[in-house]
Amino acid sequence: MRWGLITTFVAVALAVVVGLADETxxxxxxxxxxxxxxxxxxxxxxxxxxxxHSFKKSGQPGPITRLLSCTExxxxxxxxxxxxxxxxxxxxxxxxxxGDWYPxxxxxxxxxxxxxxxxxxKNVDWVVxxxxxxxxxGPIIPWELGAERGRPFAAHYGYLxxxxxxxxxxxxxxxxxxxxxxxxxxxxxxxLRVLAPLWLSKTxxxxxDKAHWSTNxxxxxxxxxxxxxxxxxxxxxxxxxxxxxxxxxxxxxxGYVPREGVEPVLLHYGLPFxxxxxxxxxxxxxxxxxxxxxxxxxxxxxxxxxxxxxEPDEYRRRGLLLSLECMNTLNEGLIxxxxxxxxxxxxxxxxxxxxxxxxxxxLTKPKLVAPGxxxxxxxxxxxxxxxAYPKxxxxxxxxxxxxxxxxxxxFMHSFRMSGQPGNVTRLLSCTxxxxxxxxxxxxxxxxxVPSMSRHPxxGDWYPxxxxxxxxxxxxxxxxxxxxxxVxxxxxxxLRGPITPWEFQAARGRPVxxxxxxxxxxxxxxxxxxxxxxxxxxxxxxxxxxxxxxxxKFAMYWLLKTQEVRxxxxxxxxxxxxxxxxxxxxxxxxxxxxxxxxxxxxxxxxxxxxxxxGYVPEPGVGYRVFHYGLEFKVGNWSFDKANxxxxxLINKCWSKFPDPPNPSxxxxxxNDLLQRDLLSIECAQKLNEAxxxxxxxxxxxxxxxxxxxxxxxxxxxxxxxxKQAQAQTQGSDDDSKESEGxxxxxxxxxxxxxxxxxxxFLVVMLLxxxxxxxxxxxxxxxxxxxRRNSYSNTGFLDSK
Numbered sequence: 001m002r003w004g005l006i007t008t009f010v011a012v013a014l015a016v017v018v019g020l021a022d023e024t025x026x027x028x029x030x031x032x033x034x035x036x037x038x039x040x041x042x043x044x045x046x047x048x049x050x051x052x053h054s055f056k057k058s059g060q061p062g063p064i065t066r067l068l069s070c071t072e073x074x075x076x077x078x079x080x081x082x083x084x085x086x087x088x089x090x091x092x093x094x095x096x097x098x099g100d101w102y103p104x105x106x107x108x109x110x111x112x113x114x115x116x117x118x119x120x121x122k123n124v125d126w127v128v129x130x131x132x133x134x135x136x137x138g139p140i141i142p143w144e145l146g147a148e149r150g151r152p153f154a155a156h157y158g159y160l161x162x163x164x165x166x167x168x169x170x171x172x173x174x175x176x177x178x179x180x181x182x183x184x185x186x187x188x189x190x191x192l193r194v195l196a197p198l199w200l201s202k203t204x205x206x207x208x209d210k211a212h213w214s215t216n217x218x219x220x221x222x223x224x225x226x227x228x229x230x231x232x233x234x235x236x237x238x239x240x241x242x243x244x245x246x247x248x249x250x251x252x253x254x255g256y257v258p259r260e261g262v263e264p265v266l267l268h269y270g271l272p273f274x275x276x277x278x279x280x281x282x283x284x285x286x287x288x289x290x291x292x293x294x295x296x297x298x299x300x301x302x303x304x305x306x307x308x309x310x311e312p313d314e315y316r317r318r319g320l321l322l323s324l325e326c327m328n329t330l331n332e333g334l335i336x337x338x339x340x341x342x343x344x345x346x347x348x349x350x351x352x353x354x355x356x357x358x359x360x361x362x363l364t365k366p367k368l369v370a371p372g373x374x375x376x377x378x379x380x381x382x383x384x385x386x387x388a389y390p391k392x393x394x395x396x397x398x399x400x401x402x403x404x405x406x407x408x409x410x411f412m413h414s415f416r417m418s419g420q421p422g423n424v425t426r427l428l429s430c431t432x433x434x435x436x437x438x439x440x441x442x443x444x445x446x447x448x449v450p451s452m453s454r455h456p457x458x459g460d461w462y463p464x465x466x467x468x469x470x471x472x473x474x475x476x477x478x479x480x481x482x483x484x485x486v487x488x489x490x491x492x493x494l495r496g497p498i499t500p501w502e503f504q505a506a507r508g509r510p511v512x513x514x515x516x517x518x519x520x521x522x523x524x525x526x527x528x529x530x531x532x533x534x535x536x537x538x539x540x541x542x543x544x545x546x547x548x549x550x551x552k553f554a555m556y557w558l559l560k561t562q563e564v565r566x567x568x569x570x571x572x573x574x575x576x577x578x579x580x581x582x583x584x585x586x587x588x589x590x591x592x593x594x595x596x597x598x599x600x601x602x603x604x605x606x607x608x609x610x611x612x613g614y615v616p617e618p619g620v621g622y623r624v625f626h627y628g629l630e631f632k633v634g635n636w637s638f639d640k641a642n643x644x645x646x647x648l649i650n651k652c653w654s655k656f657p658d659p660p661n662p663s664x665x666x667x668x669x670n671d672l673l674q675r676d677l678l679s680i681e682c683a684q685k686l687n688e689a690x691x692x693x694x695x696x697x698x699x700x701x702x703x704x705x706x707x708x709x710x711x712x713x714x715x716x717x718x719x720x721x722k723q724a725q726a727q728t729q730g731s732d733d734d735s736k737e738s739e740g741x742x743x744x745x746x747x748x749x750x751x752x753x754x755x756x757x758x759x760f761l762v763v764m765l766l767x768x769x770x771x772x773x774x775x776x777x778x779x780x781x782x783x784x785x786r787r788n789s790y791s792n793t794g795f796l797d798s799k
Contacts, residue, residue, distance in 0.1 A: 095204075
C-alpha cells in the first residue's frame, strides 16, 4: 500500500515536471533560445552583467547565448569570457571587404554565424533576440505574445520612416511588407533561417547607400547611416515575406510613461533618463571598468518612497519607478558579479541593505504577461486598419543662428522622448549668405525656406514673419500625406504627445492654447483687419489643424501678418497688448485675424501648454513647456534672451547653469512647489538635450585641453558674451600693432646702441611710452565696443 502511494506520488510529480517543461518551452516544439550580441569591451561587459542577472531573475525559459564579436587581437586581453554562455563570432566592425567602420553590423553577422556553426541552433524552435542594454522583467514566451510561423513578434520602432518613402522602394521588392520594428524580436527558427542572410545583405546595402542617409529619408537625426542595421532587418524581413505582429508597450525606455494597465516585460536603457536631479546615460560609461573594480556600483538612484513624494501624477510616477528598477537591477547584478570575482564583502550601506530587502525583491519579482492582454498594432500597410488614427506631422520654425540651434536640440530631444506620433520638420529660414556659414544642418529633419526677416518689398526688419512664410513655402513645395498638422515654436519642450483625437480637433475646428493678452480681438484692431471680428480667437503657441484648413488658411496668416505689421498707427499698448508697442506680435494677430477671415473657430484648451514659472492647475498633465519668458526658482533664474549670442551647440559640453535639486525645493504652499518642480524639469530637459548632443558629437572628455566650456555663471547673456569678444578682439589688435612698431624700431635700436648707451636708454623710454599709449587706446576701444554690445543685441523677444 505504502509503495503504491509512493509510485503514484512520483508519477504525479513527473507529470507536473513534464507539464512545466512544456509550459516553459523546453520540449519540442516549444524550445526557446535567447540571443544577444556584444563586442569585447568593458562597455558591453557591464551591460552583459545586467542582462544576465535580469535573465535569471525573470524566469525566462530556455538557454541564453551571448554572440561575442572579437578580433584575435582583442581576445588576447579580454577578461569577460565567463560573464555569460558565449559563442564567439567573427568581428565585422571593420568590414572585411569595404573597410567601413560600422560595429552595428556585428548583430546580423553574429546571428547568421550562430545559425551556421552552433550545435545549439539545431535544437531550437523559437528564438528571442534582444540587445545587451536591456533588463528583462518577466518571461518572453513567443507564442504567448502572438508569434506564429511566418508572423514574428516585434516591438515598434516608429522612427524608421524609410519604410514609407523612397528608401524602401530602393531596397526591397516588397515595400508593402516593410515593418518599423526592432529591439525585441521573437520568431520561429524556420523564419530566422530565411531572414538572417537577408538581414546581413540588406544592412550592407543600406550602409553603402550614402546618398540616402539624410534625416528626411531615414529618420536618423544624425544622418550618418548608423541605423542601417535596423533597416537591414526590416527590408530583409520584407524580402523574406515576413509580416510582424507589432507591439508598442511591452518594451519601454526608462524615462517613458507606461501605458495604463500594461506591465512592460523589457526595459531598454538606450536613451538617457533622469529622476529628479539624478540621471543615467549609458554613453557616460563607455570605457567603464566597473565589472572588474571591486564593490564599485553606478551612482545610486533615489529610493521608491522619495519618488512617491516627488511625483504626484500616478502615471508619471509609475514611469519613474520603472527607471529605478532598471538602475537597481544593474547594480544588484554588479554586486553578485563582484562576489563571483572574489571581491571582499562590501561594507554595509543603506543602499546595499535596500537591494537585499524583501521590499526590493517584491518590486522586482517576475512580471507575467496576462493571456490575451497583448496589444497588437494594426497592420501598417492595410488602410482599412490603419485609419483608426489619422497621420500627424509636426512643424516648428527657426532661423540660421546658434540661438535657434540650441532651442532645436532641446525641442528634438523632447520630441523623441514625448511619444509624439508622426514625422517632424524644422522650417529653417535662411539667407543664401547665412546658409553658406551654417553648421546645424543635421540637428533636425529640415525644410529650407527663403528668409523674410528683411521684407523683400518693404525692407522692414521683422523675423517673426518667417513663421507664416515658412508654412506657406512648405505647403507649396512638399508632398504631404498627413491629415493633421501640429505647429509649435522652437522654444518649447514636449512632455507628452499632442494628438488631434485626444483634444477633439476636426476639419473646420482647429485646437489651440489661450493667448489672452491678444486684446486686439476685442477692440478696434479686429474691426480694422477682419470682416469677421466676432470670430477672432485669442490663441497661439500650440496649433492643431486639419491639412485642408491649413492649405486655405496659411496665405491669410501671412497676408494679415504683413497688414498688421504695416499698421504702425495702431501699435499702441491699449490696442494690441504689446508692452513694447513695437508691432512685435503682429504675426500672432496675423494668425488670429487670418483664421477669423475663414471663420475658423478654435477649440481653446488651457491644459496643453504652460509657461515655466506659472502656477499649474492641480492635476493637469501639461504636454508642452513654453520657456519664452524668464522664470526663477529661488536665486536661480533662466531667460532665453540672455543666450541669444552664446554658441551652446558647437562648443563641447556647453550647457545652462544647473537648476536647483528638486529635493532642495521646499514650500508650505503646494502650488508654489509644483510651479518650481515644473521649472526645474524644463531646465533639466534642456541640459539633458545638450549633454546628449555633445556626447553624440564625440566631444573629448570634460577637462581635456580641447574641451570648450561656456562660463557657468548664474546669469550669462549677450552683454557679457560681447564684452568677452570685444576684449579678445582688442587684445589681438594690440598684439598686431605692437609687432609692427617693434619691427620698424629695430634698426633704430641697433644704431643707437652703436652711438651710445644713453641713446639706448632714450629709445627704451620711447618704447615704454608707446606701450602706455597703446594701453590707453585699447581701453578706449574696449569701452566703445562694450557700449556697442548693448546696442547690437538684436530685435526684442517677447514671445
